[in-house]
Amino acid sequence: MKVIKIGISLIILVNAAVNAKVILPPVIDHNMVLQQKTNAALWGKASPAAKVKITTSWNGKSYSAQTGSDSLWRVSVSTPAAGGPFDITFDDGEKLILKNILVGEVWVCSGQSNMSMPVKGFKNQPVAGSDELLQQAENPNIRLMQIQRQYSVKPEFDGKVIPWTAANMQSVSEFSAVGYIYAKILQEKLKVPIGIIMTAWGGTKIEAWMSPGSISSLSFIKQPLIKEKTKISHNSPSVLYHAMVNPIAGYAIKGIIWYQGEANRSNYQQYDQLMQAMVKGWRKAWNIGEWPFYYVQIAPFKYDGTNNSAFLREAQLKASALIPNSGMVVSLDVGKEAFIHAPDKVTIGKRLSLWALANNYGMTQLAHASPVYKSIHIRGDIVEVDFDHAINGLSTFGKDLTGFEVAGMDKEFYPATAKITSKGVKVFNEKVKKPVAVRYAFKDWVIGSLYNTEGLPVSSFRTDTW
Template structure:
């Protein structure tokens, strides 16, 4: 027998042997230590020998479920989960048992975006996180589980991940998203149920990289490079393929999104892209219109920005009307003039949490939105601005209001004095005798300090469309 023919037969035999005796294999997201969404039908999937039967037994109800593998060995089914609790086990059996241990039932959230979401509790080089050591010293919490996806990119959809579920402690938490971890920890404390938080974030990236290929229908400003060109992280859909696709289908209650810094110079279609991304994520995830809460960018001295940041402010605010079951956490008072990575991530996590507590978990007494611009009235040389979302009024905490500007018909804006009067803000300037328009914190570097009495900030706004 010729050597080449012998090798071919040997490889065929080995492949047949591996297929015959292949064991149940599971994706990284389905493993010991995971948190499954409570009171839902959660998806489980994996691979086994082609044409075989896989029995899945869940310890919380001692019921067995049967899956039949496809020709490629893949299988998928869903199982019902009870109220929060655990730890439990899940046993997979195709003739050989595979047991997952230490499984909790509770609430599951995804946190995604670019560097402000990626920024870990321990901070970046020379860029700290406020109270990081205190957070780390208090991180031993068995009811919080972390799943951090390593940064990766691909032009084709992947199913494998280099990641694992981990217990929250000072070491694992130090590496994890400061926004995501604090949201999960506070949610666990408020609801008193286990919380699993999944991190999929990559610094310096654009929204287009996180969108599925199907999401680009109708957009004319997206260029997809040829496969012969070296791949970069800001190509369309390469991060979705590598860092989102492998977990699609794993039941989540909601998603947190902190991104936009790399889209500030091309903001025109940002709101529509957010809408398209979320719509497609929800469609392929298959667990309904899960909650989607996101962070409006903070003021910053962008290089050669020329005040383009306010345009993305508006697009982010508009996205809330385009995306059902969504909410925006405002950070106009929580930025930094020296870094694009503001250190106070606690306040951001809290504001995301307020949206979740009220809108997702029904705690109606918890405020979630700051003042929202509603209307403008001109009275002599004064502009009177009215707001919604101010049930018991406005405040600047005994400090003068800042970052208000006013303009007349010449469309030239001047710094203005602004005072709270009941449930309105009165704006005026000696430079403008007949005001027409008002802007608030509508520049790249402009911070804001207008709040409702519940302590939540107003987002930057303008009354004009110039």
């Protein structure tokens, strides 16, 4: 595939875009990637009652759009199989030509700080292997775009962005490590252009990312109506949705990857429903079907002793059963006791990519789902634990099998001896003669030790509801 380079000409084109009558949202720009083989939405603003002609170079086809009373117009264009570079011409009497457009696969990466953590790392907090990632960064077939941190009480048409840029040392160093690694793996495996849009903000709650409709659909959220003069923060309901999601909502994508949850430990009881409602609201805004939603379960970390994060991890696990076309990456083995931003982002990016490669790109032989607790059978003082997604069984890959606890009717948990069997795991403690419940890795800080034979870790879980 031939990809052109632009330098001084890009400056001229950007200036032309500023002076043209047609105004486009930042996501529709030079160097963008359009989702292949679909009807991709294009939209913008022009003079009231104007007609806008849109012509796509890959097929020479022209489309016509009429602005409404709000000066907005919208059209869908048919995209070809992956390739490029292409042009798109917008003409309402003055022409605006977008250059160096590729067609391929487009994903959005979103969430809080473990998603926004750039390849270069945070201050005193490294990303493992960042130098190697940067040495390999030069790739014109990976295009990156960032929505910068901003919030609003009303839906925004545009906002502050770092425009579409080809992957290189500079652009990759500032981009989400998880998002870039994911895009890099997809590009290597699929051999097509990959576009990835980052919209993430550290320390943010899921409620801020939810649309007003999804917020109002949940009766347990009692929030006052937010008006323009209401005092708000970046964690107020819907403010990040308005400013960091709405400007890209409707842009043709393959799917979304998500890494968030640490900020919602205090209301973990509601998180699975919040997550379900958020995804439903986003899908409604995109209006292109139930695109895949792959997300990362928060990693273990030694918090402050309040709100055991295992309950939030449990809620995230429950959400996978509530959200159609979703999948969860377990990170129980890559956490760091003293670092909430675990350095190993490569493992997370790889595990996210397995979901996409297996479910969306035909590589069905790839194991991608972590083992999930299924049931227990109590035989005397021994509890047998069964799992789904462990067809070839379980393994510790040479580690000691730790993290299991067992309790009797007194609800007091004791560390359990655990052994892998042909069917699952057998646990017992000689102090618990009549066991009724089992927990695994159900703590803030823990190191996961149990995997399926393909190397995907088991999530923390409990069989009780205490």
